[in-house]
Amino acid sequence: MRKQQLLLLLTIGLWSGFTKIQATYAQFGPPGGGPGGPGGFGRQQDGRRQKEEFTGVADDAPKGNGKISGLLVDSLSGKPVEFATVALISTKTNKPVDGTTSDAKGNFTLSKLAPGDFRLQYSFIGYKNSDSKPFTIVKGTDLKMGSVKLAPDVRTLGEVVVTGQAALIEEKVDRLVFNADKDIAVKGGDASDILKRVPMLSVDLDGNVSLRGSQNIRVLINNKPSTIVAASVADALKQLPADMIKTVEVITSPSAKYDAEGAAGIINIITKKNTLHGLTLNVDAGVGLRASNLGLNGSYRQGKLGITLGGFGRMMYNRASSTLDQTTRSGTQPLRTLQDNSAFDKPIFGQYNLGFDYDLAKNQSLSANVRFGTRNFIQEQNQLTSTYSGQSLISQMNRDVDRKDLSNSVDMNLDYIRTFKPQQEWSISTQYSRTNLTNNFFADVLTSTGALSARQQNLNNNVNQEMTIQSDYQTPIKKNQLLEFGGKAIMRKVDSDYRYLIGGGSGELSIDPNNPTGALSYNQNIGAGYISYTYVTPSKYTFKIGTRYEHTSITANQSTEVVKNKPLNIPSYGNLVPSINVSKSLKAGTTLKAAYNRRIQRPGLQQLNPNVNAANPQMIMQGNPNLSPELTDNAELSLSSTIKKTYLNVSVFGRLTNNAITQVRIPVDTSLYDFPAGAILTTFQNIGVQRTMGANVFFNTNLTSKWSLNGGFDGYYVYMQGATPGLDGKSMTISNTGISIGGRLMSQLQLDKGWSAQVFSFFRGPMPQLQGTQGGFYMYSLGIRKDLANKRGSVGLAAENFIGNGVVMRTQLDSPILSQVSVNRLYNQNVKLTFTYRIGKMSFDAPRRKARSVNNDDVKAGEGGNDGGQPQQQQQSAPTGGGRPR
Template identity: 30%
Template sequence: MKLLQILLTGFICILTSTSALGQQPGYVGEAQGGTIVGLVKDKASGEAIEFAAASVLRTDDSVLVGGTITDMDGKFRVSDLAPGDYILKVDFLGYMPQFMDFTISAANPFFRAGLIELEVEANLLDGVEITAERSYFQQSIDKKVYNIEKDIVASAGTASEALQNIPSITVDLDGNVSLRGNSNVRIFIDGKPSGLMGSSMVAILEQIPANTIESIEVVTNPSARYEAEGGGGIINIVLKKNKILGLNGVATVGGSTFPGYDGSLNLNYRGKKWNLFSTYSYDNRERDGFSTVYRKITYPLEDSISWYTSEGNSTQGGFNHNFRGGADYTINSKSTVGVYGFFGTGENRNEDYNSYLFLNNDSLINNANYRTGLANSESYSYNAGMNYRKTFSSVKHTLTADAFFSRGYGDGLTNFEERSYDGSGAEIAFPIFQHITTIDNQQDVNVQADYVQPFENGDQLEAGLRFTQEFRDNDLFSESFDETEGVFLNDDSISNRFRFDQKIVAAYLIWNSGFKKLGYQLGLRAEQTYMNSELVTTGEDFQNNYFRLFPSAHLSYKLSDASEIFTSYSRRINRPRMWFLNPFPDYSDPYTYRQGNPFLLPENENSFELGMNNSWEKHTLSSSVYYKYTTNEFSAYTVVDSNGYSRTSFENFASEEEYGFEFVVRNQFTKWWSATSSLNVNRTNLNGENIEQGLANALTNYNARMMMFFKITEQTSLQLTYSYWRPWVMAQGIPQPFTYLDAGIRSDFFNNKLSVNLTFSDIFDTRDFETTGEGLNFYQEFRRKRETRAAAIRLTYKFGSQDSRNKQRGNGNYDGGGGMEMF
């Protein structure tokens, strides 16, 4: 803790001193260096060009020493220039760049560039409107970016379905997300923790329409800038934000054969100072599913065996209303402030029908149970936040601050009825009637500040502070009908209330530098965690407070303009959530239950990666090898008692070792045919010898995906996506691989204002989850299938102001604004 106080104190001193220097005006007589000013306009129309880039490079080696962007009047100013000869470069997408030589000296520290007129590129002067095309996949030094608008199949569904099409990302039947086979992944929305938008990550992803997503960023080895939580990496979902001046909107409506239907409306108004945005979406779906379990139990002392089998059918449905809105205000060319908020509400229903058979040593039925469950739940969540961004003399010299607050609430009621029969079919007991009520409350707080200080030689210092709080309160009340008393009585062994409160104080420092073709980044993050959980029912209190340091290092070497090598290292942590800690039993059925472990320790992970990016005229290749070593890995551990009841708890296993390689390839075969393909192969070795002698497992996972894009006509495109997935390793189980095929076609009408998407998911109905497992006295086979084969249609209509200059420049209609930059 003392070390953390020293780090925080040092950071505050750095921040206040550098901020004070950065706030000094760049005028001659006040700034210590020279200054260049100018005005940028469109040569043809004479209109000022906002957001044009003005870069200052040294004449002798072309090193970038300063830069900024033009304000709404087209004006720019770059200050703090040392005496010397420079080149001014002014450019903007869709225009030809302009260059100007100038000199700063002690005698003449101020240079007026005057009016700089940009001309539209030659291929835009033919009277044909051209929109610059961004590829589906883009690679940078620290992350991979996938532009969802290019994915016909994904853009017709939800965020969860969009993630299914991203290379190296897998989404199981319950909506749980993993990256490279690791489920300890953090998901952000516009660079912020997504848990703030709902009661669970799965619910959040199901609530976000894919057509509101600009891009998805994948960071496999995050730097010290990001929170240390999430050994699997970070997935950032960047939502769209309109850049066109005036009032603009996008309306969508769709339906599927699940059955289901949905719609959304996006409105955006952008003026010179204000940008107002809002989104409303509605989703209503229903899905069927089934599951089967076969379990063989051995009794060595009695030299006998028994069998347990179950079959279940379910129907899940519900609807959600979601509202998102906010405003950005440009105080001046250097400062912006924004506010935003979200509100979501919904209802869900679930019907389960299950049968359970118990067979004796002679394979004869001892008894058969039939159980019906009807569940209904309601939930709402909201968040509110604000952000501030200050840019100083250089566009890279910034101070940002963010704060947001979130609340979520959900309640549900499930009614069970169960009847038991003997081998002859006669009812052997009074029916069981059970009511379970759950109330969930959550609250999250996040406050952070980040500062970036660039230097003239190209080096860069980054620093930041962050405070987060995560609070959960889960109250479960169960009662069963007592045939003797004739009333419902409390189930003392099931009813419980559990609270979870976790606070994290963090600070980080990052140094970016380089030499010629070599670039490097060194970072250190410190986090102090205060974790308290309370089993209110029994009055038990569990605490775990600890301090951790998380170093990171990233290096890159540019072999040529088309080839680059990079390597990275980071230390990460995975903290157990409330679901893993609550020691009270949670029954999925009367014979299978889960029980948390309040004494679980956090996982500690060291991650290494080495990769290479290559690009050719029509092809790109991103390849990497990686290695991860985790101690205190927590995993599920199952035992079956003498009555055949299955209990699953969570334990800290000794270690987990993972290594593998990954390829992502993009090919532009012809003007009308392109493809993005990926292959991820990794080997996982799990060691649980500390839990049970001989408990260990190893598995090689394969994850392959190929997306083919065909441009049939100027307005019509076709997409085919093939996926192969083998789920991640489990301590006591081996999952089976499966494949599936998706397809989609999109056509645009009325000058691209109307788009029609027709998609087909899991065409051959092959996407299900199967696994075999075994323990000390049991062998088990499990299969689960959720309705995944469906056809869907979606209509999208764009209306409002259109800015042809923006189209020509290739900006597209939206700017995500929520990306995460590293270098």
Template identity: 30%
Template sequence: MYKILLFIFISFTTVHLYAQNGGKGKITGKVIDAVTKQPVDYATISIFKQGSDSPFNGMSTDEKGNFSIAGIAPGDYRVTADFIGYKKFVIAHVIVKDGGAADVGTINLEPNQNQLKGVNIVAKAPIVENRIDKMVYNAQNDLTSQSGAAIDVLRKVPQVTVDIDGNVELQGNANIRFLINGKPSSIFGASLADALQAIPANQIKNIEVITSPGAKYDAAGTGGIINIVLKDSKVSGVNGSINLTAGTRQENGSFNLNARKGNFGVNAFFSGRAQLNTTALNTNDRTTTLPNGDMTHLLQTGSADTKRSGYQSGLSFNWSITPKDDLTASIGFDHFGNNSSGLTNQEQSLMSGATGNIVSDILSLRNSSSKFSANSVDYSLDYKKRFSKEGQELDVLFTSSNGKNTNSYTQELDYLNLNSPATGARGNNPGNDRQINISIDYTHPVTKTFNIETGAKAIIEKLTNVTNTDSLLADGSYVNNAGQSFAFNYKRNIYAVYAAASTSLFKNFLDVKVGLRNEYTKTSADFPGTVIPDYNTLAPSAVVSHKLNALETIKLSYSFRIERPEYQDVNPFFNISDPNNISTGNPNLKPEKSNAFELAYSRSFDSGANFNIGGFYRHNIDDLSQFTTPYAVLDVNGREYTNVLLTQRSNLGTQTSIGSNIFASVPVTKKLNLRTNIFLIHRENNVVDPNNDQNNLDVKAFQYRLNLNTSYQFGNNFMAEAFVNYNSSTRTLQGNRPKFFFYNFAVRKQFWNKNASIGLAATNPFSNYINQYSTTKGPTFNQSSLRQLPFQSFGITLSYKFGKLEFAKDKNKEDRDNGGDQLQHDPGAGGGR
């Protein structure tokens, strides 16, 4: 039924839009730097009626400098192109004909070398931009997140859900491909939550959310792609910024330096973050029914202290060899880690199923600690060639990412009411991760409205891991446990080719892009009894978009994607830091496959308000999810552990998700702005129990997320902002996931001509802890857990921008509109000046 309704809706909308836009044309073109010949993204394109000083329409250029503004009535217009640090470019006359397209060609913006001071930014990009293939969240315009980390910014991004532990979902799916500046990094391979908490928020320019990636993107990640774009600068001169934050729970700082002269530019940055020691309280209550009818009861209460730290640094060089040849090289160093230690009181009871009497009652105290450290180095070399034909490009990219990670733990169990020696273990788990990516992409414009893209890519991954485990003896010494000490080597090569085509149909009524990607995966692991078969993946994609006018867009997209089991999912290492709750990998996992459809509508208003609504449908096969199995006795390489829950990822049948996302930003007044985001999802899992294929489950769950952001400009460069977020609880395959509510406030004062600022921020200022209550259960066990996590924090942020060339637009809007280079232009002449 929903498919029929969707078809009726699309058909009705298409007819309505065609009737609404009949007889209107559009204005297209491209903006480049007159010196470097590189595209200028985010340049402002404004359209004026002749004789008017105020634009009635416009947009920002995309990452390739292109723009296309539809829904323009026939007539004679004035078009301007403007960007920070460049002279405004004016085309005095652009003729739009009935139903036609006026192509203004290539606009060459000249750097404004003499504009050194007395500047003022009078416009900025909206907080959320909805483009044909992605949604962009401009984090540098977000006030309340600036004292935090990347994970805090993600909590505000539409369609993204983050729980209190830093686990991220995109449209309700945790299988996400994370990139930094469009490139993969081994920093995400070791611990995603730690990596996202090591990137300071004030280092982030924007976050791109790609829910329906095209053929050019890797097919991995059934949830989609999240690209974290770090700050940089493309203007001439020397400039930079310094940001420092001191707080009660976390501290961070960053430094950026940019230098560019002529055809050569350098960018350097360093950022670091530390989470101060925090103490979390834990209670775990479990009841298990044994095969003979007896019951066990485990009660654990305790606390754990945790500290985190990390830093990122990088250096990049850009050389415009010729006006059509660019070479960019970069190197980055990253580190993050955490330390945790705690005490847990335990009571284990055994009750007779026949009489209900307590057979045994054991009291114990567990002392545990863990340490994790990750270091990575990333290299990249990018060569871009532009040909004489407009839009024809060749891009060759080489990236290499090398990571060294160490995970270690100790745990000791002392019995309080038994005359028994203490038991325990310690483990050390060092590993190396290397990934090489080589890609070639080529774009060829066949006509002005028909483009072909093609390319190839090779991904070479090699991961090595050594596990050393020692057991505690009665005399307090340790001896190596040969059964739990081993080496695990893992290799995976992925070879891909793709082709895509984009065009406009029905007299520019529809913009269409279709593509097909083929990926061949070859995997090997040297674990005994493990054979991972090679497999081939065909991943089609398509997107259809229509602009009702310059302010309204509707699009429909489809993509096929897969989720390959990652190294940590297949590593057979047993984590026994808590002997009653053990986790391990599964070397026999298969890739998850997904078909996803998405329908989205966006609308902007002259007042500055914008509105986005989207719906999606996704169906996963061989769904990868965590599954917990109870064991009265679990044998781990010759050693027995009692009353254990073993957790590992498995292929658990199918998952179907239907959801929607609503985003709105409304400037109530010139000073007050309100922003809200609502996310709704319904999931249904048809689960096949990996331990008993006769025990199938049908699990249905509903989840929602609501947030509200309000900001107010008081004048004199003083601003305040508040943010409230609520994630609902939801049913999982074997229990429930807890709700999550938090709120924060921030104020900022800018001074020294907006080159410096001071800010104050507070998160959950009226409550010390967030209570997280969850359950896990199965046919023979029931477990409830309560975690009390410290989330309250207060902080102060200092920022300073420096540099003799800090470009911005002129103060006098009338001068902007009437100045610049005048050019009489006929739309049929082609080209730019």
């Protein structure tokens, strides 16, 4: 855009109410008011005075009685173009002397015009600038411009997608945004591959995500929850293709509008959405040594209706191995266990969705969406376990194990929003989610000669379902304040039934009387209400304060072979969770922010499930249905600035968690369960206190117009204190402290003729746990891509961890009753070829206001371009509704 055109858009566009330019909000606040009120950008009561304030066009400029009117329409659809900028430019000085915007029907009028020679210039984002022919105004002129057609700027949009060098990392009012669609090396991967690259996040070899060293987070997809995410974040991320992710938002200090869940914060994954109209089909495919994928996504949009239909499937094939050296000291003689474990994974993931949105009226919108997800994770293991008492071998066991972790999920949303005027709106949102989970294993116990000696099978079926309804309202108060409030109800039900079967050498199976069989029924109802207030001072301080109250009631029953429907005494509880966010815009684009909030972490399905999973009988897993929620107080301070071509952000943070939920490992009581001596049970407990302090530093710089470099460093110190069994069987208090550091570095290069390249590296140091330290690991990748003709598709080649023999992670655990060293090896060297192609034709359509959607960010998962309408820059933002309700 030429310099003069850009100045016109900034000056007259600000006056007219172009709400996307958020710098206006910082100084003048959101639109609002009515007759006699503070006024808004689009319907001002004192237009001439405010026009001078926003455009610099003096109110005492020469006036006359000339008049110009017309209608702005889209050249393709014929629809009116609302709120476009119309500038009256003097042909002598080539400068604007007056201006206006089109109304909601595309009409515009300029009146009280002085005589002279002029031309009109029409501009709006997404359209090519258009100039009228010169004309002359004399006394009494009433000029009718008729229908003026604005042509979509399709060429410019294509250039921005391919060659634009917008920051890979952006900071918005309450979040950090990682623009994942710029990352070429992850094509053919999944969401976990993207999250490894996001500042402040780390992803372990199993796909579990940590934010600033804590896995107590909430993951949303397009501002919505999913029951499969509640069951397992790692599995949910594997179902989401990296090619469909637009941005990842890291929200470390959520406002009161968000559910109180997520002690460390919220991760919101925004997928690519279609803002065009027409019919199109996208094909994404990839073939690699470790994984292959195929995706088909179609969309249709015309008039008031938009429809999307898509499917994605990914098949993986990978080897892994591990060794275990473990000593338990719960008896008279320490027992040492050595184990070699090799595994072959064959997971298949799929995701399918159907959605539509419809404009009921110009200020009302209805949307609905159905999403299906499926996971078929099959693993073949071979375990060779030897147990020693002193130097004597007392047992040896060889097992072939087939694990099946299967799930299918459905999420259905129906959402309605009504806008009364800019920034004043009311919405109602509903959601139903259901996930069926199957976690089974089948084991053959073999003799030294390979003959079958025994069989064991564990069957565990789970159902997790939620029903949610919420309503939100927001309205501006004067020109620099915003009020938000709303309510929400969540009805959640978890069911799990489990049983063990055993058999001898004949292979026939029957119920095992020595191992647990039973069921859990867990009902949780949550009622919540919130209020949030935002105020922007003339000196560019922004204060956002709020509070949220949540009441949780739980009824649960556990059944065993002996006792049926035994009530679990879990009391109801209420929590008041305040939040305070303060920011200050300093000079030279520098922003200082401070925040405090309190968060709740409720236990998730994996932590509650009482099934004893002994797929590896030396490392048994079991949930704890008696867990209580944990409470965390968070505080952070950050400074961000742009220095020449470099964006820099530095932040420090602190967390204090009471009643912290964490993994605890204890020797199995063999008098209760028929498991081998020396076996370790991993379960979950509310351990007590956890204190964390840390810092994050990251940067993004453009070395040239086509070469960018970004990276970061993070570290934290943690202190943990909790109870664990001692040598005498009684509970004793233990503590642990430690420091963990990590970092990442990425460089991207745009080459000629549609070629581009990228290199990425990541490392995470050892992470302290209550009973020891989880091992660190590293990853790296290199990728190239070639765009096809007319940019309708691309072909890419990427390699990951291609030097050496995969990734090795060493974990060491210590407590008074056990010590354990485990080494995991993931043979994840990978080379993949990716291909994308787009069929069909699209044309630009003006942005549509979508109905809001439910998101439940209140459940803790198992350990192991902002769609939300958020402001663009903290230093320039005044009150905003924050987009979708939380």
